[in-house]
Amino acid sequence: xxxxxxxxxxxxxxxxxxxxxxxxxxxxxxxxxxxxxxxxxxxxxxxxxxxxxxxxxxxxxxxxxxxxxxxxxxxxxxxxxxxxxxxxxxxxxxxxxxxxxxxxxxxxxxxxxxxxxxxxxxxxxxxxxxxxxxxxxxxxxxxxxxxxxxxxxxxxxxxxxxxxxxxxxxxxxxxxxxxxxxxxxxxxxxxxxxxxxxxxxxxxxxxxxxxxxxxxxxxxxxxxxxxxxxxxxxxxxxxxxxxxxxxxxxxxxxxxxxxxxxxxxxxxxxxxxxxxxxxxxxxxxxxxxxxxxxxxxxxxxxxxxxxxxxxxxxxxxxxxxxxxxxxxxxxxxxxxxxxxxxxxxxxxxxxxxxxxxxxxxxxxxxxxxxxxxxxxxxxxxxxxxxxxxxxxxxxxxxxxxxxxxxxxxxxxxxxxxxxxxxxxx
Amino acid sequence: xxxxxxxxxxxxxxxxxxxxxxxxxxxxxxxxxxxxxxxxxxxxxxxxxxxxxxxxxxxxxxxxxxxxxxxxxxxxxxxxxxxxxxxxxxxxxxxxxxxxxxxxxxxxxxxxxxxxxxxxxxxxxxxxxxxxxxxxxxxxxxxxxxxxxxxxxxxxxxxxxxxxxxxxxxxxxxxxxxxxxxxxxxxxxxxxxxxxxxxxxxxxxxxxxxxxxxxxxxxxxxxxxxxxxxxxxxxxxxxxxxxxxxxxxxxxxxxxxxxxxxxxxxxxxxxxxxxxxxxxxxxxxxxxxxxxxxxxxxxxxxxxxxxx
Numbered sequence: 001x002x003x004x005x006x007x008x009x010x011x012x013x014x015x016x017x018x019x020x021x022x023x024x025x026x027x028x029x030x031x032x033x034x035x036x037x038x039x040x041x042x043x044x045x046x047x048x049x050x051x052x053x054x055x056x057x058x059x060x061x062x063x064x065x066x067x068x069x070x071x072x073x074x075x076x077x078x079x080x081x082x083x084x085x086x087x088x089x090x091x092x093x094x095x096x097x098x099x100x101x102x103x104x105x106x107x108x109x110x111x112x113x114x115x116x117x118x119x120x121x122x123x124x125x126x127x128x129x130x131x132x133x134x135x136x137x138x139x140x141x142x143x144x145x146x147x148x149x150x151x152x153x154x155x156x157x158x159x160x161x162x163x164x165x166x167x168x169x170x171x172x173x174x175x176x177x178x179x180x181x182x183x184x185x186x187x188x189x190x191x192x193x194x195x196x197x198x199x200x201x202x203x204x205x206x207x208x209x210x211x212x213x214x215x216x217x218x219x220x221x222x223x224x225x226x227x228x229x230x231x232x233x234x235x236x237x238x239x240x241x242x243x244x245x246x247x248x249x250x251x252x253x254x255x256x257x258x259x260x261x262x263x264x265x266x267x268x269x270x271x272x273x274x275x276x277x278x279x280x281x282x283x284x285x286x287x288x289x290x291x292x293x294x295x296x297x298x299x300x301x302x303x304x305x306x307x308x309x310x311x312x313x314x315x316x317x318x319x320x321x322x323x324x325x326x327x328x329x330x331x332x333x334x335x336x337x338x339x340x341x342x343x344x345x346x347x348x349x350x351x352x353x354x355x356x357x358x359x360x361x362x363x364x365x366x367x368x369x370x371x372x373x374x375x376x377x378x379x380x381x382x383x384x385x386x387x388x389x390x391x392x393x394x395x396x397x398x399x400x401x402x403x404x405x406x407x408x409x410x411x412x413x414x415x416x417x418x419x420x421x422x423x424x425x
Numbered sequence: 426x427x428x429x430x431x432x433x434x435x436x437x438x439x440x441x442x443x444x445x446x447x448x449x450x451x452x453x454x455x456x457x458x459x460x461x462x463x464x465x466x467x468x469x470x471x472x473x474x475x476x477x478x479x480x481x482x483x484x485x486x487x488x489x490x491x492x493x494x495x496x497x498x499x500x501x502x503x504x505x506x507x508x509x510x511x512x513x514x515x516x517x518x519x520x521x522x523x524x525x526x527x528x529x530x531x532x533x534x535x536x537x538x539x540x541x542x543x544x545x546x547x548x549x550x551x552x553x554x555x556x557x558x559x560x561x562x563x564x565x566x567x568x569x570x571x572x573x574x575x576x577x578x579x580x581x582x583x584x585x586x587x588x589x590x591x592x593x594x595x596x597x598x599x600x601x602x603x604x605x606x607x608x609x610x611x612x613x614x615x616x617x618x619x620x621x622x623x624x625x626x627x628x629x630x631x632x633x634x635x636x637x638x639x640x641x642x643x644x645x646x647x648x649x650x651x652x653x654x655x656x657x658x659x660x661x662x663x664x665x666x667x668x669x670x671x672x673x674x675x676x677x678x679x680x681x682x683x684x685x686x687x688x689x690x691x692x693x694x695x696x697x698x699x700x701x702x703x704x705x706x707x708x709x710x711x712x713x714x715x716x717x718x719x720x721x722x723x724x725x726x727x728x729x730x731x732x733x
Contacts, residue, residue: 188534196623199534199556199594269535313513315533317554 001414005035009043009375011365013341019048021371024414028367043375046408049345051083051372053352053361055253056229056301061107063092068306068392070104074113076390078417080326081374081407082114084361089121090151096121096132098140105142113417117356120144122163122174126152131163138170145357148175150229153211155181160215164224173225176215183207188317190263190278198266203278205233212236216243216250227355228252230303232277234287241296251355253301254288256325256332257397271312271319272397289336292347299352302329306393324396327389330376331403339378371414380406390423426726429541429548433559433598441603445567447722454491464725465494468525472498475531480689481551485528488720512536516543525728547727555589561688562595564719566603568708569643572684577604582637584610584669585647585696588617592688593647594624601625610634611669614658634669638678645686646671646696662695672698684708
């Protein structure tokens with residue numbers, strides 16, 4: 001195993017130092033380290049962060065390998081500074097059995113670019129009718145701890161209660177896609193001024209807020225852990241603030257796109273901006289940014305959702321919802337939060353690793369810690385070119401936008417997955 | 426002149442007025458024995474209809490033919506995704522055939538905007554989903570101007586299912602551009618959120634038809650589908666008709682000069698009674714005739730007929 005000596009790097013924004021990586025761990029830190037056998041990387045001006053952890057990734061395999069595979073998604077993740085991603089269950093077949101989650105887990109190991117932690121479905125076939133074999137998935141080689149019907153809400157309150165209770169046996173968490181389905185029938189975009197103008201059926205904020213309110217009360221009642229996927233409205237932030245103040249064990253994520261883009265983007269009718277939950281108003285964006293800084297929202301998660309060209313190059317109403325996120329998330333966090341490295345490390349690595357129970361991840365580089373880390377050039381600016389992305393799909397809403405920051409290198413257990421901004425394999 | 430007509434918002438007052446004035450000239454053609462002008466000879470107009478709409482299609486077809494254009498009717502009912510060929514592939518096909526204008530009717534809001542990205546010719550929105558129908562708004566404005574002599578300062582009530590109405594959206598945009606005041610009337614369930622800031626500041630909303638009628642110059646009744654009651658927009662067709670339908674007694678609350686409009690097709694007995702539809706105040710048949718003149722003007726101006 002090659003050793004790496006990273007010179008003059010700012011660890012999570014601290015004073016420049018050296019990092020020696022050997023045998024999969026951070027062996028030493030300090031100024032002026034010597035290691036004649038090590039490959040030296042000059043990291044002057046770069047910031048080292050604990051490898052990013054994405055709690056919400058769609059890798060599309062099995063089923064839609066034309067849009068993404070575990071391998072291509074893993075490569076996109078590594079290029080985005082990630083060392084672990086949690087793969088959502090809405091594949092085909094659905095990841096609702098030990099067999100499917102083990103398959104995804106094994107494909108992740110074979111790709112070897114990030115740790116792929118499968119998420120299991122809450123209900124059989126995501127149908128919202130009966131529980132999937134949650135315990136079997138938890139006991140499998142994939143050791144599933146997060147369960148989600150993402151893409152669909154677990155709308156039945158009794159089923160949601162049972163799911164929350166059941167996973168306590170193995171310290172599981174239910175990640176809820178909060179969307180009251182009766183309030184979003186045919187919905188195409190945020191319900192408001194822009195949807196009225198564009199004649200697109202509205203997705204009202206209350207459809208999200210009502211489910212979050214219900215579920216924090218359920219979680220409180222049964223004493224379970226609840227995670228809220230892709231929070232998108234100012235009203236949801238207030239419900240979460242209230243729940244956290246009461247001591248409910250709830251965590252929440254926000255996506256990069258909900259931190260940056262608004263529903264005005266729909267005016268082009270270009271479905272690259274169609275996503276679920278939809279892009280909201282500038283007031284929602286402001287509330288989400290404040291909540292992320294404050295900690296009412298715990299983490300940034302990408303909801304990386306690759307789609308084939310034909311599923312986006314069509315009429316808005318017929319397009320599939322979702323956008324790419326892995327390769328641009330850190331840049332957007334940097335744009336939104338500024339160079340607050342400790343906050344970025346907390347929201348994009350430490351906290352998601354804690355929620356997911358990923359022991360070797362989310363740890364700041366220090367002697368003895370697994371060398372899962374990424375090096376960021378905060379001074380770089382780059383123009384997003386869809387054709388240059390490692391994802392198999394091209395549905396980025398940031399095409400030709402100039403974003404700050406660039407991932408220079410990523411290490412997974414001491415092995416580089418990205419060097420010089422390029423994937424190693 | 427603009428290249429595409431996708432929305433009522435594409436038209437400023439000068440352009441809209443130019444279209445209406447041109448339509449008035451075109452209307453004189455309809456009175457001649459030979460109802461044809463050579464203006465668009467050798468140009469190709471495609472009617473691309475993804476929804477059944479015989480009246481709109483034949484109106485555009487008559488308009489193009491009276492201008493001597495070659496007309497191709499392309500009926501592609503059903504969603505492009507469900508039925509195979511994508512909208513983009515259809516667009517590229519039309520492009521390869523040399524379509525100078527594509528008149529598109531589509532069940533998905535925004536489809537004409539997408540199409541405009543993929544063809545070089547002009548795109549005319551002939552109704553997209555629950556979004557807009559700008560030539561309907563132009564023919565409505567034309568009809569108001571012919572009957573009442575002006576648009577500036579008129580008070581127009583648009584009554585009914587505004588939420589699902591492309592006619593209402595285009596009318597609000599165009600009428601406010603031309604100086605008319607619009608009041609939208611209907612049950613709260615059928616009035617979209619934030620309508621005034623979304624479309625035109627100064628647009629009023631009322632839930633009380635009887636209170637609005639004495640103060641308007643024009644009342645435009647929108648088609649209301651009975652099936653909406655199955656989705657709880659209103660309890661029953663009978664209750665809808667009682668509260669928001671225009672019948673004889675309500676019509677008599679209008680000022681003496683006021684006109685009654687309807688874009689068709691009507692649900693007689695639902696939003697309008699036969700007594701009203703067939704009364705001298707009704708402009709419903711005129712609207713159809715004016716539609717041809719207005720669409721002639723739109724095609725003529727978009728295709729640069731005035732520059733040749």
